[in-house]
Amino acid sequence: MHQSAEGFGSAYAANGTAINDISAMFSNPASITRFDGARLSTGVALDFPRSEFTNVAATSYTGARVTGNPASPAQPIDTAFGAATYATYQLNDDVYLGLSLNAPFAYVSEYPETAASRYQATMTELFAYNVNGVVAYKVNKQLSIAASINLQYYDSVLNTQLPTTPDTPSSLTDVGSQIKAGDLGYGFSLGAEYQLNQQTRLGISYRSKINHSFKGDVKFVGEADNLSTLQDALSLSSLSGKANFDISTPSMLQVGVLHKITDKVELYGNANLFGWSAFKDTQIEFNNGFPDVIVDNGWDDSWWLALGAGYQYSEKLKLRTGVAYDWSPTPSNTVSPRAPNDDRMYAALGLSYVMSKKWKFDAGYLFILFEEAEVRLAGGNNAPRGDLSGDLNLYANVFMFQINRTL
Numbered sequence: 001m002h003q004s005a006e007g008f009g010s011a012y013a014a015n016g017t018a019i020n021d022i023s024a025m026f027s028n029p030a031s032i033t034r035f036d037g038a039r040l041s042t043g044v045a046l047d048f049p050r051s052e053f054t055n056v057a058a059t060s061y062t063g064a065r066v067t068g069n070p071a072s073p074a075q076p077i078d079t080a081f082g083a084a085t086y087a088t089y090q091l092n093d094d095v096y097l098g099l100s101l102n103a104p105f106a107y108v109s110e111y112p113e114t115a116a117s118r119y120q121a122t123m124t125e126l127f128a129y130n131v132n133g134v135v136a137y138k139v140n141k142q143l144s145i146a147a148s149i150n151l152q153y154y155d156s157v158l159n160t161q162l163p164t165t166p167d168t169p170s171s172l173t174d175v176g177s178q179i180k181a182g183d184l185g186y187g188f189s190l191g192a193e194y195q196l197n198q199q200t201r202l203g204i205s206y207r208s209k210i211n212h213s214f215k216g217d218v219k220f221v222g223e224a225d226n227l228s229t230l231q232d233a234l235s236l237s238s239l240s241g242k243a244n245f246d247i248s249t250p251s252m253l254q255v256g257v258l259h260k261i262t263d264k265v266e267l268y269g270n271a272n273l274f275g276w277s278a279f280k281d282t283q284i285e286f287n288n289g290f291p292d293v294i295v296d297n298g299w300d301d302s303w304w305l306a307l308g309a310g311y312q313y314s315e316k317l318k319l320r321t322g323v324a325y326d327w328s329p330t331p332s333n334t335v336s337p338r339a340p341n342d343d344r345m346y347a348a349l350g351l352s353y354v355m356s357k358k359w360k361f362d363a364g365y366l367f368i369l370f371e372e373a374e375v376r377l378a379g380g381n382n383a384p385r386g387d388l389s390g391d392l393n394l395y396a397n398v399f400m401f402q403i404n405r406t407l
Contacts, residue, residue, distance in 0.1 A: 002045035003027070003084045003102055005402035009350010009364030011322030013268035013308030016256020017193055017203025020352070021360060021404045022088045025098045027254060028205040029134040029146035030191035032088045032098045039088050043362070043402030047080040047106075049394060053337065053375075056390035058116040060166040061383060068116040068171060076337065077394060078108040088134075098134030098148070103127065105154070105249065107339060113161055114171040119385045120377065121338035122176070123159035128152055128249065132189065141195070148189040152249070154212050155182040158284075158338075160385075162220075164229040174222065175230045179243050179284070181216025201258045209251040209278045218243040218286055234290060241288030250329075251275035264312040268322065272304040276329035281381070294381040295336075302329035306346070318352040333376055340373040340392040360404040370394040 002008055004023035007015040015027035022039050024031035053076055058066040088098045105128035113122055129152065136146035158181075161174040191205035219240040220227060227239055253273045260266045276299040284293040308322025324346040335341060350364035373394065378387040 002047070002082050002398065002400055003043075003104065005043050005350065005362035005364045005400045006320070006352060008045070008366055008398075008400040009322070009348050009362070010268055010308030010310070010320045011306050011324040011346040011348035011366065012304075013270045013306035013322040013324065014256075014258075014310070014320070015270050015306075016205060016254050017201050018256060018258035018266070018268045018310075021362070021402075022086045022098065023084065023402065023404075025086060025088070025100055025134055025148075026084070026102060026132070028191040028193060028203045028256065029098065029132075029148045029189050030136050030144040030193045030205070031203065032096045032134060032136045032146070033138040033144040033193070035088055035096075036090050038090070038407040039405065040407065041086040041402060041404040043084050043400060045082040045398060045400040047082070047396055047398045049077040049079070049396040051077040051392060051394040053111075053117070053390050053392045056116045056388075058119070058386060058388045060119065060163050060169045060386045062166040064167050064169055066116050066119065066169045066386065068114045068118065076109050076111050076392075078110055080106045080108060082106050094138045096136040096138070098132075098136065100130070100132045100134070102130040102132070104130055109338065111337065113174070113176065117337045117388055117390065118161040118171070118174070119163065120336060120388050121158075121160055123157055124338045125155070125157035126339075127155045129155075143195075144193045146191045150187045150189060150207070150210065151184065152187065152210050153182065153184050154214070154247070154249075156180070156214060156216075162230065164226050164233070173226050175226050176221040177218065178221060179216060179218045181214035181243055181245070183212040183214045185210040185212045199260045203254075203256040205254045207252040209275055210249045212247050212249070213244065214247065215242070215244045217241070218288070218290070236289045238288045241286055241290070243284055243286050245282055245284040247282060248278040248280075250278055266310045268306070268308040268310070270304075270306040274302050274304065274329065277301045279329070291384070293384075296334050296381050298331055298334055299329040300331065302327045308348075316354045320350045320352075322346075322348045332374060335373050335375050336377065337375055337388070337390070337392065340375065340394065342371040342373040344368055344370045358406045362402040362404070364400045366398040366400070368396040368398065
């Protein structure tokens with residue numbers, strides 16, 4: 001979600017209608033009608049998470065106790081980098097065009113192949129890359145509307161370990177499963193902005209879900225004897241093959257409001273409804289005889305609420321802050337070490353500095369604190385991977401910087 005430094009510095013409370021540069025198009029494509037001429041913007045975000053997986057207890061699918069370092073290093077969630085670039089062009093008095101390149105989803109987690117949780121997950125890499133083309137129309141001085149086409153490429157790496165001696169599980173006899181897959185999907189966005197009066201502006205936008213049919217490769221790696229045991233036990237035609245599965249990214253309905261208290265002070269409000277119920281059970285199919293892997297997701301739709309404020313400290317410098325709360329979509333019985341999730345709180349600080357008539361610089365800092373995520377995986381479709389329980393504590397310090405240019 002780190003797509004705009006202005007929105008970022010308000011804990012995203014400014015998203016929807018209060019961002020004052022063209023990066024606003026990601027949260028509401030209709031916003032670009034506020035920016036005349038031709039403009040460019042680019043930003044980078046650096047995410048520094050800290051996490052610890054404790055109280056870990058695991059069994060193999062036969063019920064045998066799995067031992068191992070629970071999460072060494074005690075930092076399973078890795079540092080992430082994101083970037084976003086935007087361009088707009090005013091075609092005439094009423095029509096505006098926009099183009100953006102974004103990475104809306106970027107996530108990496110890694111557990112050692114000796115961890116007690118290794119039969120659930122070791123390496124996870126999820127990266128989504130978006131190209132959005134926007135057409136916006138200024139209906140009148142108060143109302144603007146817009147639509148965009150979203151092309152999204154999603155790349156994934158999903159690694160786990162498999163026991164060849166499930167009654168006496170040991171990392172020395174395990175085999176590694178490595179899946180690499182990707183897909184190109186498409187969706188759309190709609191948006192509208194309405195200037196109620198000189199003090200208040202409203203915005204609403206909708207981003208559709210995107211369905212992905214991942215296709216890729218699987219291979220099994222390890223010691224020759226262990227690989228032979230696995231191949232014979234499962235009657236695999238090969239120790240490599242093709243893998244495919246389906247995943248949908250969520251829709252997003254967003255409402256934002258900007259209200260100016262004085263010439264120097266303004267307030268922001270933002271509410272999002274995420275359609276995470278599209279993230280249903282994931283079934284990974286293989287063509288080499290390996291049994292289908294079924295992961296229970298069963299996520300629910302979830303809400304995000306944010307409040308923020310901006311202060312025009314001087315003609316060139318503007319300060320902002322904000323807080324937000326994000327309700328987790330993940331049911332307690334499907335929280336996984338692969339992508340642990342729980343309710344989270346956000347607090348942010350940001351600034352904008354106008355360097356000249358053509359250049360503006362934005363920076364923001366965001367602190368994210370997760371409630372303790374309780375991993376409790378047992379039975380059902382999880383049975384072939386064994387049971388796992390543990391507690392994951394996570395927080396993150398995130399920084400974002402953005403430069404804006406009027407041509």
